[in-house]
Amino acid sequence: MRTIKIWVLILSLCIMNVNIWAKVKVSNASVDKHQSLEKIQEQILDPKIAKSLLTPRQFETYEDSLSLLKEGQQKKLTIFYLTTQSVFLGAKRFNASVSKLNQRGEEVEGKIVFRGFPKDMTTFIRNVYQEGTKGKIKIYPKIFSTLHVNRVPAYVLSYCPVGENFSFKECDNKFVATGDITLSDFFSIVSDYDKDYAKYYFTLIRPE
Numbered sequence: 001m002r003t004i005k006i007w008v009l010i011l012s013l014c015i016m017n018v019n020i021w022a023k024v025k026v027s028n029a030s031v032d033k034h035q036s037l038e039k040i041q042e043q044i045l046d047p048k049i050a051k052s053l054l055t056p057r058q059f060e061t062y063e064d065s066l067s068l069l070k071e072g073q074q075k076k077l078t079i080f081y082l083t084t085q086s087v088f089l090g091a092k093r094f095n096a097s098v099s100k101l102n103q104r105g106e107e108v109e110g111k112i113v114f115r116g117f118p119k120d121m122t123t124f125i126r127n128v129y130q131e132g133t134k135g136k137i138k139i140y141p142k143i144f145s146t147l148h149v150n151r152v153p154a155y156v157l158s159y160c161p162v163g164e165n166f167s168f169k170e171c172d173n174k175f176v177a178t179g180d181i182t183l184s185d186f187f188s189i190v191s192d193y194d195k196d197y198a199k200y201y202f203t204l205i206r207p208e
Contacts, residue, residue: 075172078109079183080156082149090153090180097183097204104203109160115141143168147176154178155186157197 051059081094091112098110143149146168147156155178160171175190184204191198 074162075159076107076109076162078111078158078160078171079186080111080113080143080158081183082113082115082143082154082156083152084114094183101200101203104206106200106203108200113143115144147173149176149178151178153180155181155183157186157190 081091083091098108101108156173157175158171158173160166177186177189184201187197187201191201
């Protein structure tokens with residue numbers, strides 16, 4: 001019998017060997033002040049104003065910077081798969097599931113995360129990725145300590161800034177689960193607490 005441990009956002013429960021944990025979202029009390037700052041920011045970031053004040057070359061640089069800024073402000077559903085080099089079959093299965101979600105129209109970012117650098121990264125990549133298949137591998141030990149993950153494999157459902165150059169502390173972490181389960185199993189469990197994630201489960205189990 002496998003034991004699955006899942007954390008869901010400060011509430012702790014224990015039901016059928018499943019540990020649940022949740023964190024509270026804090027709202028901003030200074031709404032009026034926030035809105036006024038937002039308006040000021042919109043004026044500063046207005047391309048029409050910038051174009052009238054800058055040279056063509058400066059405006060081109062401005063547009064590139066604005067694009068990067070907007071990209072950093074956007075957040076995308078990101079699933080981290082925490083594992084070790086020895087458990088490559090689970091990583092291969094995870095990567096295939098993320099690819100299936102994207103092929104079927106769901107925008108999900110999947111990242112395989114190691115606690116430390118594998119001794120033979122080349123062999124691991126060959127075992128996990130088929131030729132021509134996209135994927136991302138991260139070596140980020142702080143994820144393990146930040147989320148108190150002591151055993152692998154583990155899944156982390158987060159919303160992280162779009163692009164590659166972001167820090168894990170910028171991610172909004174919603175759910176963590178440890179146990180030998182598939183990505184579809186993970187979404188099935190998560191959807192028990194938030195129905196919005198059920199669509200990912202049904203997308204994964206839908207026949208070709």
